[in-house]
Amino acid sequence: MIDLHGHIVWGVDDGPLDRDESLALAHACMKAGVTTFACTSHIRPDKGWINDAARVPHNMERARNVADIAGLKVVQGAEHYVDDAVFGDDAFHDRLVPYGESRWVLVETPYLGPPPDLFGLLARIRRRGFKVLLAHVERFPYLCDHDDVIDRLIDAGHLVQCNLGSLAGAYNARQQKAAERLLKRGVVAVLAGDCHREKDVADNIVAGRAAARKLISAATLERLTVSAPQAILDDASPHKVFP
Numbered sequence: 001m002i003d004l005h006g007h008i009v010w011g012v013d014d015g016p017l018d019r020d021e022s023l024a025l026a027h028a029c030m031k032a033g034v035t036t037f038a039c040t041s042h043i044r045p046d047k048g049w050i051n052d053a054a055r056v057p058h059n060m061e062r063a064r065n066v067a068d069i070a071g072l073k074v075v076q077g078a079e080h081y082v083d084d085a086v087f088g089d090d091a092f093h094d095r096l097v098p099y100g101e102s103r104w105v106l107v108e109t110p111y112l113g114p115p116p117d118l119f120g121l122l123a124r125i126r127r128r129g130f131k132v133l134l135a136h137v138e139r140f141p142y143l144c145d146h147d148d149v150i151d152r153l154i155d156a157g158h159l160v161q162c163n164l165g166s167l168a169g170a171y172n173a174r175q176q177k178a179a180e181r182l183l184k185r186g187v188v189a190v191l192a193g194d195c196h197r198e199k200d201v202a203d204n205i206v207a208g209r210a211a212a213r214k215l216i217s218a219a220t221l222e223r224l225t226v227s228a229p230q231a232i233l234d235d236a237s238p239h240k241v242f243p
Contacts, residue, residue, distance in 0.1 A: 001205070002036040002229035003029065004099065005106060005135060005161060005192035008066070008074065009059045013042040013049040015196045019066060026070035028201035034193070036233070038077040038099055039063045040106050045085035051078050052086075052095040075100040075233065079135055081108045082115045093128040102235035106161070108135040114142045122158055131238060132158040133190060138166045138178035145178070150187050157238040159189035164208025164225075165200070167191075167215070183215050189242035190232070191224040 007015030008025055016022040029037055041051035041059055051059060056076050067074040078097035080086055086095065098105050105125070109115060122132055134153065137143050137160045143150060150160065165171060166179035182188050191212060193205040212221050231241045 001032070001034045001193075001209075001225045002038075002233070003034050003193045003195075003205070003225075004038045004077070004133065004190055004229045004232060005040050005079070005163070005194045006037050007039075007041060007194075007196045008037060009039055009041050009051075009062050011062075012051055012055070012059060013044070013047075015041065019062075021197060022062070023066040023069060024198040025195060025201070026066045026072045028198045029193075029195070029205070030070045030072050032201050032205050034072065034201075034205065036073045036075060036229075037067065038075050038106075040077040040079045042079050042081065042108075043086055043095070043097070044081040045083055046081070051097070053097055054095075056097055077106060079106050079108050082110055082118070082121065087121055087125070092125075093130070096130060098130065100233045102131075102233055103129055104131045104133055104232045104235065106133050106135050109140055109143065111139065114140075119152070119156065122153075122156065126157065133161050133232065134158055135161055136163045136166065136194060138162050138175050138182060139171075141174075141178075144182060147185070150182070150185075154187060154242070159238055159242050160187055161190040161192055162188050163194045163204065164191050164212065165194065165204030166208070167211040168203065168207035169211075170200075170203045170207070180215060183212065186243065188224060190228050191221070192229075
């Protein structure tokens with residue numbers, strides 16, 4: 001599995017608190033069959049999590065410190081929260097942290113409601129030469145409950161990521177139903193772990209893949225957890241990643 005959403009860097013957000021927790025997470029991921037782990041630490045100024053481009057060397061040094069011991073490959077990334085402090089000016093492209101050497105970025109939309117002019121913001125990101133993967137869309141009713149909005153996002157070249165843990169009921173019943181519905185509709189481009197601690201690997205990745213196998217074919221699961229993530233790391237265009 002190539003996991004494009006996870007928090008392995010300790011002491012920088014709501015992920016591992018220390019190196020021991022980070023190392024335990026790395027070992028658990030390897031045991032569960034994760035071969036490549038994207039270090040998508042949060043960029044959320046409202047919580048004091050500033051893991052932007054300037055922090056990449058520091059964060060990747062910490063990530064490699066534990067990943068090398070576990071035999072896990074790590075690549076850079078970040079979970080970019082839609083906030084004026086992140087995207088509020090045209091210099092935001094200097095702050096973004098794309099996946100690896102690609103131009104793909106993981107974007108998290110607000111929990112309490114849609115941001116003003118979401119489509120306009122995403123279009124600005126695209127005009128700067130980036131491509132957008134939307135994080136755990138099943139968590140946001142203003143997105144996942146509206147087929148027309150999801151279809152419009154995909155038509156614009158933005159892709160949908162869902163958490164495997166949602167399929168396993170790791171969060172709540174509403175998110176589980178939403179993730180199942182998105183998966184059955186065939187609009188999900190990537191399934192990811194979003195693991196923050198060692199325990200999350202069993203609850204999210206292992207249980208989530210088992211839940212997914214009841215809804216989609218083995219070939220589709222392979223595409224959503226291996227070939228599509230690899231295509232993103234290879235900087236493929238949206239239509240090459242999905243469907």
